[in-house]
Structures are given as structure tokens and as C-alpha cells.
Amino acid sequence: MRTHRWVERNLPAGDRIHRAEALRGGWTSQMWRLDIEGAGSPYSLVLRSFVKPFYVQHALGLLTREADILRLLADTDVPAARLHGVDASAEHCAHPSLLMSLLPGSIRLDDSDIDRKIALLARQLVAIHRLTVAESARPRTYQAWTGPDRVRIPEDTARPELWRRAVEVIRRDPPPYRPCFLHRDFHPGNVLYSGNGADLVITGVVDWVETSWGPADLDVAHCSTAVALLHGVPAGMRVAEQYLAAGGALGEDHLYWRVLDALAFAPDAEKVAVPWREVGRSDLTPAVLAGRLEDYLEALFDSIRYCSISSS
Template sequence: MTEDWQRTRAWVRRHLAPGEEIVRAERMAGGWTSTMRRLHVHGPDGERRLVLRSFVRPFYLRHADGLLRRESGVLRLLDGLAGRPVPAARLVAVDPGGEHCDHPSLLMTLLPGSVRLDQGTAGARIPLLADQLARIHRTPAAGADRPRAYQAWVTPGSVRIPEPTGRPGLWQRAVDAIRQPAPPFRGCFLHRDFHPGNVLFTDGGTGGTPRIGGVVDWVETSWGPAELDLAHCSTALALLHGVDTALHLEREYLAAGGRLGPHQRYWRLLDALAFAPDAEKVAVPWRELGRTDLTAEVLRGRLEDYLAVVLEQYR
């Protein structure tokens, strides 16, 4: 750990149970927006592990207060739901303004499982992702519990078309398709950044069947169209595994009781175009987790293939 975290460490200790101490801290792989540490804590009742999220990069430091207040509120909301239909971490403490820590930070419990991005078992994970997403969309949130309205992450004028593309007409058609007001939608609770990198899987025991152990990264939680959450996960699956896997998610989502409106083309393109020109921002943590095959060329080709299918199959 190169960055200083002495004040943060002292803050964490103040939120531990009597007699507990941090015996080890290790950097967790896969984080892109923030520094993630796994803390091993030992006390009278044995050892437990916590997760510390700290925003250290300049862009995210500017937005840390709102992001961490949003995430802490969502964790409290999900923790209070009967039966805990969404397996999220439990909040321990939060310092959204960095008043007590070296950087704005949030302390939470460690969820079981790990991120699985391998190609071989992707098909077995799709129904689980779809079912979990449908459960998230059914989360009740009224009054003060309702998160902010969703925000689009791209506009027609901000799309960066990749210069080496051999399909400029495809990109132009996709951009033109979002040159309209957002279509009407039925609002629901959105994770807003739901994709395989934010879902932890366990092996399910001796049978080896994967199960979801937890869903992480709730800083972008919003209220908006279910189609946008589905679109975001579909784009990620297209980049990771190809177009067929992305389309498989929709079928499983509907089978799990999810509801979709008639304007999927708009929402899918709105999300996919935000990954242009080469999806490098998601590829960096994915490569850290073993997907070294995801070169800029591969990602660009898969993104273009996905855009072509969306333009062809959706209206």
C-alpha cells in the first residue's frame, strides 16, 4: 500500500468492538474507482474480515461525499429488508467527507465469494445474474429511501467514435438513434452499475453449482428504467463473452419475473455508447482478475458487434 492511511486506520479502530485489533490489511484486486482493502480483525470472539473502500483518485475525491452517502444509505436500506433478498454488505461506518480519514472512506462487512469472469462457466452464471437483477428491481423504496433519478453517462455529442474503426456508419447510426428525448418508462430501484465485476460468486458447496454470495458497489444506485440496468449488464457481458451471452441475459431476466418496456433499443444504445471508444476503463480491473485476452482490439470488435445486433434486433 503506497498511499498513507494512518488516520484511516485509527478511524477504523474506533469502530471496532472492544478488544478487537487490525492484524493484517491487504489490497483487493479489481477496484477501478477506489482503493479497496480487506482488513483482518482479531478479537475476543475470534477473527473476522471487513472491507474498507477509500476514494483517492482526484476525480472521485471531488464526488466522494455524495457517492459514499448514497452507498451507506443503500446498505442500510437493504440490510433492513425482510429476508434480505439482495445480499449486500452491512455498513459499519462511513466518513464521506474525509474528516477523520486520510481519504473519504466507508467500512463494511466482507461478503462471501469472489468475482468470476472466466469464459467457461459464464452460461451457468447468467440465470443467477438475471434473477438477482430482477430482485434488485423489486426493492421497495419510497419517500426518503428512494434514490436519486438516474443519470445518463453519455450524450450524442460526447460519444467518442474509435478512430481505427472500419464501421463508421454503424457508429453514426447508433449515435443518431439516441438523438431523441428519453422514452417513457416505469421507474424502479436500480443498482445502476450491475455487471459481473460487481457480483461475488461462491461454488455452492460440494456440488460445485455457483451461487451469488453478494452484490457490491452501490455508489451509483438510482431510480429509473429497469431496461437501463439490464442494458448495462448486457454491454458488460458482450465485452466479456460476446453478443450471444448478452442476449441470453434478457431471456433469463424475463423468466425471473423481470419486466421490460418497448424501448430497449434506446436504453441499450445509451449504455453501450458510453463504453466507446475502447472500453479500456472496464478492461483494466478485468485484466487484473485474469482476463488478459481482453485487448483493446477485442473489446472494440465486440462492442461494434453488439451495437450492430441491437440496431438490427430492437426497435
């Protein structure tokens, strides 16, 4: 009831919650669709609440950051939700919570229209990275989600040398980069679509709690890894190509960032697979994802080898 009362205090006078429906596909938080009725036309909002102990512990920073970013994005063309209220310290709600508008569209994690999806993802990333942000409003500097001594190598891998080589790539200092505005967790599970085929469009980008300031390569790398896990290695390898075709720019040493991101999913990407399976991708078993992750790492090294041969 505390949360219910807080939500209604953030609504226009006379508006009330008519119905609440749990949304699927989230991993870090509980998501609720709230249908609102009142004097005007009915509308819907989304309530995001952190309930897991780890995220409750860090909720003040995460939800405050997301609220700040949603305010910043309100004056841009990025299709992000509108902020309606935030209680990052659970002063008024049962759990740390953020209230925002419901964006149109839905998550599409199936293999249909995959080429168009990749092109749209790449174009959306370019638009995000091109945002001009005043120095005083810039988010925190990016944080790496793994390190050479934190990588969990699959115990039953048949390619241990591949993993050792990958770990060595990230053992050195990060290469220099030109910083820009990053979503930092940009992948198909955080993008909403409407339409099909040639009419397919992105209608929303969600989950801005990890927004950072850093190399464009890192956002591209994260999207590439996720697409490879969801749709196969060839599809994942096309993300960077489409990003460049859309006018984006990547550093010369992109291997570091792509390996850094891929290793954060080790050993079997089970962390992200749980919400993916909840929305229909039951085929993404730990064995399938572990195999795709290894194949993706190998493809990254093969691409560098091919480039070296082509330039010689």
C-alpha cells in the same frame, strides 16, 4: 495512521486490525481487506477509499449514497455488505472512506458456467428491481453516462455508419418508463459467486455508489453490454432474454437504453478493461473490446430488424 485509528474506533471494544491486504479488481477506489482479531472469533471487513482526484471531489455524494443504500439493503434479501462506518469527507481518514463487512465468494470473470451465470445475474436483477422503497428513501433519479455529443467513436472503425446510426438513436428524448430501484452499475465485476456448475450461486453484490431510481431497462442494458464485452455478443444478447424469463419486465423501446449504455463504453471499453485484466482477463485488449462493442451494436440493430420482420 489516521485511517487505522478511525477503523478501530468503529470496531467493538477490544477488537484490533491484525492484517491489511489490498484487493484487486477495483477501478474507482482502493479496496483493502482488514482481518480483525479481538475477544471473539476473528472476522474480516473491507475498507473502500477514494484516492483519485475526480472521485475524491465527488466522494461526499458517492459514499454517503452508498452508506444510505447499505443501511436500506440490510433489511432485504439482497446479498449486500453491512455498513460499519463512513467518513465521506475524510474528516478522520487520510482519504474519503467507507467500512463494511466482507462478503463471501469471489468475482468470476472467466467463461466457465456462463449460461448459469447469466441466469443468476438476471434473477438477481429482478430481485433488486422488485424492492419496495419508501419515497423518502429513494435514491436520486438515474443519470445518463453519455450523450449524442459526447460519444467517442473509434477513429479506425470500418463501420462509421453503424456508429452514426447508434448516436441518432440516443439523440431523441428517452422513452417513457416505469421507475424502480436500480443498482445502476450491475455487471459481473460487481457480483461475487461461490460454488461451481449446478451449485454456483451469487453470494454478494457490491459497489452501490451509483444506485439510482429509473428504468429497469438501464440496469439490464448495462449488464448486457458488460457480458458481451467479457464473454462475447451472443452471451450479452441473452441477458435480456433471461431477465424476462425470470419474471422481469422491460419497456417496448428497449433499443434506446441498450444503445445508450453501449455508447458509454466507446471507443474501446478501456475504462472497465483495466480492472478486468487485473483479475486475469489479459485477453481483453482494446482491439478485442472495440470489436466486440461494434458487433454488439450491430446485433442490437439486427434484433430489432428481426422482430420487425417476424411481426409483419
